[in-house]
Amino acid sequence: MFLTAFLKYLLIDCLSVRSIYIVGISFFWISYILFRNRTHKEFEILKFHNFKQSIIILLPFFLLNCLACLFYAYNKNTLDISWHILLVFLLYPVWGVMQQFIMLEIILVFVIKYLSGNTNTIILVFIVSTLFGIIHYPNAFLMIYAFCLELVLASVYLKWRNLWAIGITHGWIATFLLYYVLERNLWLELLSGF
Numbered sequence: 001m002f003l004t005a006f007l008k009y010l011l012i013d014c015l016s017v018r019s020i021y022i023v024g025i026s027f028f029w030i031s032y033i034l035f036r037n038r039t040h041k042e043f044e045i046l047k048f049h050n051f052k053q054s055i056i057i058l059l060p061f062f063l064l065n066c067l068a069c070l071f072y073a074y075n076k077n078t079l080d081i082s083w084h085i086l087l088v089f090l091l092y093p094v095w096g097v098m099q100q101f102i103m104l105e106i107i108l109v110f111v112i113k114y115l116s117g118n119t120n121t122i123i124l125v126f127i128v129s130t131l132f133g134i135i136h137y138p139n140a141f142l143m144i145y146a147f148c149l150e151l152v153l154a155s156v157y158l159k160w161r162n163l164w165a166i167g168i169t170h171g172w173i174a175t176f177l178l179y180y181v182l183e184r185n186l187w188l189e190l191l192s193g194f
Helices: 004-012 017-042 051-075 083-115 120-137 141-162 164-180 187-190
Strands: none
Touching: 004 017, 004 164, 017 083, 017 141, 017 187, 051 141, 051 164, 083 141, 083 164, 083 187, 120 141, 164 187
């Protein structure tokens, strides 16, 4: 986990090779999930139970975020629809599931086990949300937004334990936020590493 965070700072923030990082980390974590699930059958990520309940709760949150991003871009006269955003809209949820797997299935579950379940869920959600915000350093706005997003996502995860709905929501909200508010074209950023 710490190596993943360190490599993010090194490869993305310092060396600007986003595509190498995303492909490498995705390959590593997918391999890890498949190996551990094969030997221990412990990860919720491969299960689809409670997807409907999770997505129904997250849908209004997603719509509100996306409408706010579109409204912001409309007021700045930067609202456009490109095939780039459509590709990112389809692909980013995979990356969202990977990030949420690390945050929720690895870190949050570890903290719960470490504390033997003897702590308040609000504190657990706050800890994970703080870490998720810090990972988005150095952009202060993105750090605060990621912290607030994770407050919602971690709360939903603790209730229904479905990473698919959470990862998809994460990916779609991030797509709109990065494209329309931060004016970043993730498709071009991804391709720049190749």
